[in-house]
Structure formats: structure tokens, C-alpha cells
Amino acid sequence: MTIQARQMLVPSSKYTIKCPYAMTAEYITFHNTANDASANNEISYMRNNNATVSYHFAVDDKEVVQGLPTNRNAWHCGDGDHGTGNRKSIGVEVCYSKSGGERYRKAEALAIKFIAQLLKERGWGVERVKKHQEWSGKYCPHRVLDEGRWDEVKTAIATELKALGGKSTTPTKPTTSSPSSSSAVSGSLKSKVDGLRFYSKPSWEDKDVVGTVNKGIGFPTVVEKVKVGSAYQYKVKNSKGATYYITASDKYVDVTGSVKS
Numbered sequence: 438m439t440i441q442a443r444q445m446l447v448p449s450s451k452y453t454i455k456c457p458y459a460m461t462a463e464y465i466t467f468h469n470t471a472n473d474a475s476a477n478n479e480i481s482y483m484r485n486n487n488a489t490v491s492y493h494f495a496v497d498d499k500e501v502v503q504g505l506p507t508n509r510n511a512w513h514c515g516d517g518d519h520g521t522g523n524r525k526s527i528g529v530e531v532c533y534s535k536s537g538g539e540r541y542r543k544a545e546a547l548a549i550k551f552i553a554q555l556l557k558e559r560g561w562g563v564e565r566v567k568k569h570q571e572w573s574g575k576y577c578p579h580r581v582l583d584e585g586r587w588d589e590v591k592t593a594i595a596t597e598l599k600a601l602g603g604k605s606t607t608p609t610k611p612t613t614s615s616p617s618s619s620s621a622v623s624g625s626l627k628s629k630v631d632g633l634r635f636y637s638k639p640s641w642e643d644k645d646v647v648g649t650v651n652k653g654i655g656f657p658t659v660v661e662k663v664k665v666g667s668a669y670q671y672k673v674k675n676s677k678g679a680t681y682y683i684t685a686s687d688k689y690v691d692v693t694g695s696v697k698s
Contacts, residue, residue, distance in 0.1 A: 456509035469534035515573035522572030553597035624694010
């Protein structure tokens with residue numbers, strides 16, 4: 438079933454601000470919005486302000502909304518006026534990434550299907566999909582990176598593309614189930630943000646979420662630090678000795694202590 442993007446296109450009077458250049462796209466860039474607005478609100482906000490920030494599509498748990506034509510550039514990659522990301526890629530923003538949870542998972546799933554559709558329409562393979570970070574180094578898509586799931590996301594896109602009869606590619610093997618290294622740690626962990634989730638076991642499944650901690654709060658004991666993709670998974674204990682797991686990048690947690698040899 439074809440996913441129809443609902444159009445709320447920026448008026449041509451704003452092209453000089455939002456999309457001043459004609460574009461023949463060569464890539465698709467995957468973003469997380471880093472807030473909890475719907476696709477409708479994301480596009481409405483982008484259309485109504487006069488900032489030189491723009492993107493082609495926003496995807497939430499229910500729909501895809503288009504804000505710019507795909508034959509115009511967008512300012513979404515932070516790599517400058519002549520950067521390949523800004524001038525040669527279609528920007529797809531995945532909504533509800535700040536809080537995550539079921540709404541985000543559904544938005545991401547819809548975005549995966551939609552990106553596969555864009556690839557199929559253009560005769561492209563999954564190697565044309567890039568994360569924002571690849572263009573300018575910005576930590577985006579933040580939730581996917583925190584959870585070490587970028588390879589998993591690309592594999593899911595490749596699977597959808599194959600189901601659509603698109604270009605055959607060999608996706609990168611996911612790393613989420615294969616930690617690259619682990620270290621025993623003697624220290625403590627505090628959150629740098631509100632709403633950092635912790636899990637009952639080493640997974641990223643919503644069903645395993647036990648609770649959240651806010652900025653400045655955390656766990657007095659860190660038992661283990663495991664490198665998983667672009668993030669770390671910490672095995673932690675509370676003051677009563679109960680064991681939990683937190684997956685996050687250094688941007689989101691402050692870990693003090695020492696690594697045991």
C-alpha cells in the first residue's frame with residue numbers, strides 16, 4: 438500500500454528562506470525531531486517561521502506530512518550552503534523522539550516504510566540513506582544513536598525496500614545484539630536530562646522499561662559498561678541493590694568512577 442504524504446507546502450514567497458535552490462536529490466537524510474510535536478505541528482512551525490531551517494517531510498505515528506517539494510533544497514543538515522546534505526538530500530524528520538515510547542516506535546516504523554518507498558520510486562538502494570550525523574557531525578538522530586540502532590534501522594529499510602521489489606542491497610549487519618567491548622566499572626551514574634529511561638534487562642523494548650530518572654538523579658553503583666553501536670549500555674544498581682540497565686551516549690549521562698582492569 439502506497440503511503441500518501443499530506444502536503445502543507447511552504448508558500449513560494451518563502452522559497453528564498455526555506456529552499457532557495459533547485460535540487461536533484463541523491464540521498465535521503467534520517468532525522469529525529471528532538472521534541473514531541475506531531476508531524477502536522479512540525480511542518481506548520483517550519484512553514485510559519487522565517488528561520489533558515491527546513492526539511493521535506495515529517496513523520497509521526499499516524500501520517501507523513503510534506504513541507505517542501507523534493508526538487509528544492511532544504512536547510513536540515515548543517516553542512517553549509519554548498520554541503521551535500523543540504524543541497525543533495527531529502528530530509529525526513531521522525532517525530533516524538535524526545536520522550537520516545539510507543540508513539541515514537543510507531544513513527545519510526547512508518548518513516549522506515551516511507552523511506553523505503555522513496556528509495557523504490559528513485560531506483561536507489563539503502564546506501565543512499567544517511568543519518569544527519571554523517572553530514573555535519575551533529576548528534577542526530579539522537580534517539581536512534583542513543584540506543585545504538587542505526588544499523589538496525591537501515592536493515593529495516595532494506596527489508597521494506599526488498600518487499601517493494603526495489604534495488605537489492607546488502608545491509609550492514611546490526612550491532613545491537615553484539616556489543617563490541619565491555620568493561621567492569623566501579624562508580625556511579627547520573628542523568629544529564631529529564632526522563633532518562635532504565636530497563637529491567639539489557640534491551641530497548643518498551644515493555645522492559647521500569648521507570649525514568651530526571652536530571653541530576655541516577656544510580657549509586659555502576660557494575661558494567663558495554664559499548665553498543667554509538668552508545669553505551671550501563672548495568673547499574675540502586676541503593677537497595679536492584680539491578681537495571683541504561684543505554685545512552687555520554688551526552689545524556691555522567692559516569693564517575695574507574696574502569697577495573
